[in-house]
Amino acid sequence: MNWRIRPISIWAVVIIVDLLIACVSVELWVRLFVPVKNVQYIFDNKLGVRFAPNQRAYGYVEEGYSNILLTNRLGMHDVERNLEKSVNSYRVQVYGDSMTSGIGVKIEETIPSYLEKFMNEYNRLERIEVMNMASGDDGTPSQLLGYEEIGRRFSPDLVVCFFMDDFADNIIETHIRDYSPHYDIDDGGELRLIPPKPKDVSIVWEQFKKKSFLYRQLANKLIESKKYRDLLDLYDNLFSPYGDSKLGLDSFAEYRKDVCLKKALPVTLNLIRRFRDVVEKDGVRFVVMDGYKFRDEYVGTVFLNNDFEQFCRANSIAYIPVYKKKLELDENSPKYYLKDSHPNSAGNREIARFAGDQLVKFLPTSSAAVLKHTEETESDILWKKNGSNPY
Amino acid sequence: MEKERKQSILKFIKINAAIILYLVMFLLVLVYSDPEIQPFVYVRF
16 A cells, blocks of 8 residues: 555544544434434325324424424324214314424414314314324325325314415425325316325435434534525526526526416315315315415415405305414514414414314304303303203 | 654544544534524425
8 A cells, every 4th residue: 555545544534433433422412412303204105204103202493492292193293082083072173284283382282272272162062172184294285185094084074274375385396395295287187196206214324314313403403594595595596407498487486486376276276176075075074274375486476365265265165264363473473483483382372263263153053052252151061961951 | 662652642542532522512513503494494304
């Protein structure tokens, strides 16, 4: 060996060993003293990437605040639910994205949990049970497939699609994640499922990513940072294959808007109709909660929340404009939101209070008398105790 | 000769300890830094 190369290669080995020692030391430190967002996912051939069931991990961490994500056997941030409904219960399922799953807050502080609490404050004959059916943070395709594969087995009475301006998440061109399911429209005008691309999580690199807290902590910080977002935007604009392929479009943002209007909008509206059809075929009520003001970056310049409301009316879909409440909360952002813009417990409570007041109107009145918010009277308590209906 | 050998080993250990210390400090600074969080970010592994 050359006399110069030898010492260099020895020092390279020494520095690699030093790096390993440093990484192992900091890994131990992080495991002992630092809360690390460490959400575990599984891959499902039909539903794509979802929260791993029965996990206990930090779901959200920011300076001075953290929250533990607890999932049930279905992989939802919710308490365990029996397959069979209990007698005298009315079961609601809420499908949505990260806002519904609420991994930044405790189970009892998510929107579905608050909905359950508030809706039971109306004195109804039956107990209302609200299941959180949001696993992960995808759009309408995952919600529809989640109902078909999991939700319907739990015999819901009412299904809520919590729509969060999900247009860009519903097609692969703008959602990008090929390990999630998407839809497009075939030549015959019918929805066509694009199944999720299998993800091999058994390879060494994936296992390392799963197990190293230091890696997760550093990757979380990188991916969460605005500077990283700016770099991605720069990459999209410089190297995106779409920018050049569309004449007259100068940036990825323009391409995204174009494809949202031309593809995501019709796909989404068809998906909502499909969701309604599938749910109502099971004899279940379908309700759309519209939770986010449509952004100009997607379809907001052409298709507004009012248009979506008209679409729902025209298709006999019950519609609740939750976005109006959210806009109110946006004016006092620090009080109601976490740093990553998801609502905190107070925000979820306000949204659920507003949504619950509207949602309760869509519950059947034939089996129970719906009363206004009132404290239980003595006769109510006696009625519940003795089983005799005072009305 | 033996003394020189001991000194060179000691020097080697000191240099390595310094390298490890700097690396640990660098990693800890990264771990404890608080970046400006972008909205609606989903970190999936």
